[in-house]
Amino acid sequence: MSSFNVAKFGGTSVANFEAMSRCAAIIESNPNTKLVVSSACSGVTNLLVELANGVQDQTRRSEVLTKLAEIHQAVLNQLDNAAQAAQAASEVSAILDTVASLAEAASIQSSHKLTDHLVACGELMSTHLLTQLMVEHGIQAVRFDIRDVLRTDSNFGKAEPLLDDISKLAQQNLIPLCQDHVVITQGFIGSDEQGNTTTLGRGGSDYSAALIAEAVEASGLEIWTDVPGIYTTDPRIAAKASPIPEISFSEASEMANFGAKILHPSTLLPALRHDIPVFVGSSKQPEKGGTWIRHQVESSPLFRALALRCNQTMVTLRSAQMFHAYGFLAKVFEILAKHKVSVDLITTSEISVSLTLDQTDTSGGAPQLPEAARLELEELCTVEVEHNLCLVALIGNNMSESKGYAKQVFGTLEDFNLRMICYGASPHNLCFLVHESVSKQAIQKLHTELFEG
Ligand code: ADP
Ligand code: ASP
Numbered sequence: 001m002s003s004f005n006v007a008k009f010g011g012t013s014v015a016n017f018e019a020m021s022r023c024a025a026i027i028e029s030n031p032n033t034k035l036v037v038s039s040a041c042s043g044v045t046n047l048l049v050e051l052a053n054g055v056q057d058q059t060r061r062s063e064v065l066t067k068l069a070e071i072h073q074a075v076l077n078q079l080d081n082a083a084q085a086a087q088a089a090s091e092v093s094a095i096l097d098t099v100a101s102l103a104e105a106a107s108i109q110s111s112h113k114l115t116d117h118l119v120a121c122g123e124l125m126s127t128h129l130l131t132q133l134m135v136e137h138g139i140q141a142v143r144f145d146i147r148d149v150l151r152t153d154s155n156f157g158k159a160e161p162l163l164d165d166i167s168k169l170a171q172q173n174l175i176p177l178c179q180d181h182v183v184i185t186q187g188f189i190g191s192d193e194q195g196n197t198t199t200l201g202r203g204g205s206d207y208s209a210a211l212i213a214e215a216v217e218a219s220g221l222e223i224w225t226d227v228p229g230i231y232t233t234d235p236r237i238a239a240k241a242s243p244i245p246e247i248s249f250s251e252a253s254e255m256a257n258f259g260a261k262i263l264h265p266s267t268l269l270p271a272l273r274h275d276i277p278v279f280v281g282s283s284k285q286p287e288k289g290g291t292w293i294r295h296q297v298e299s300s301p302l303f304r305a306l307a308l309r310c311n312q313t314m315v316t317l318r319s320a321q322m323f324h325a326y327g328f329l330a331k332v333f334e335i336l337a338k339h340k341v342s343v344d345l346i347t348t349s350e351i352s353v354s355l356t357l358d359q360t361d362t363s364g365g366a367p368q369l370p371e372a373a374r375l376e377l378e379e380l381c382t383v384e385v386e387h388n389l390c391l392v393a394l395i396g397n398n399m400s401e402s403k404g405y406a407k408q409v410f411g412t413l414e415d416f417n418l419r420m421i422c423y424g425a426s427p428h429n430l431c432f433l434v435h436e437s438v439s440k441q442a443i444q445k446l447h448t449e450l451f452e453g
């Protein structure tokens, strides 16, 4: 294991000059920080996704392009070293030209491949600015294009990392550079074997940072964001949510998987494989401390946290043929697999099965059941698709072996219509769907009952 520390800064942490200056102070405060992984400046990826989805209206397209230019120009304007600022400005301007031409192409016909090429531009721009700002702080910073290391498959929008390749490329291209420099690189993006740009899905910079930490065998990974650590639930939803000083890998993974936006769902896999402790803190208030995610923790409470994941698509399949028959579910899953539909949760009754579809890719929105899959399923059973649902998950420890708490949970939510309750399959969680319009209320009520006592 090297002594390298990898620090990842999210969109709000690199939103503007002041925010980036705080990042510089955090990097300077830890001499082991040799690798910095940055998101795009706050709001930029959303604007790029809009363009990638195809904006036909030229006025709107120019508005978005102007907004993108302004966000980056505002940082460039505050850099001191005129010559180097001009250099960064010309790099950013070339990327903005690429954005403009890709946006035009997307307005005619968008594709997942084009989307990845376009949305990657956010991280490509922010890292030019961050590197320059670090240099002005006297840090030996150098910008590195992570597409030369982060090899993925060609599943655009939700690419899978190729771990052996990443490890080899990091040994060759990245580790030598870290000896004398602080390397500033992009989260979220990678490239396939043909050299096409790929992305790991929205929020993927956390995952990138963990993959890079694994590849360089880092001794630590810091995730700097806009809240001082992982809370008992999203503090934007429950004002009395409280920070968790220490949490296990399995609990934090459950939280991320069940939608706690603070971490991309796959972030902890590489850290867990290499036993790299992860710290989550606020770049705005680093003095407040944060959360340590570790293998061994001192306490394992029954209730740890509540997570909310919206944009759920629920598919209900009904058929009398299912009753006491064998092979029905096998046929259903064969059709879903054929159409590359990934299933998340599942509950069954004697004549029906309900399932939710796995999260969507970089282009955003609720996952859709492909029309061809629906038509094939309809030959077998009736198919009902529902949207506007959110998944609420209660995360904790030894839940499947504990008595009585289900009464407390369901009693608290007696006025809510709960769907697809999944209870007992995992020792770490209980989860269910509720309508989007009452989802925050459900979290608030449960938080008051279970965490504020
Ligand atoms: P970044 O851009 O730094 O990656 P994100 O917006 O992706 O930041 O994630 C941080 C946000 O995650 C917080 O502002 C908060 O609203 C949300 N969040 C959701 N669940 C939690 C939780 N359990 N603890 C803390 N923050 C949470
Ligand atoms: N910029 C990307 C996004 O907004 C990746 C990230 O910030 O993690 O989804």
Ligand code: MG
Pocket (backbone or CB within 6 Å): 010, 203, 206, 261, 262, 263, 264
């Ligand atoms: Mg994030």
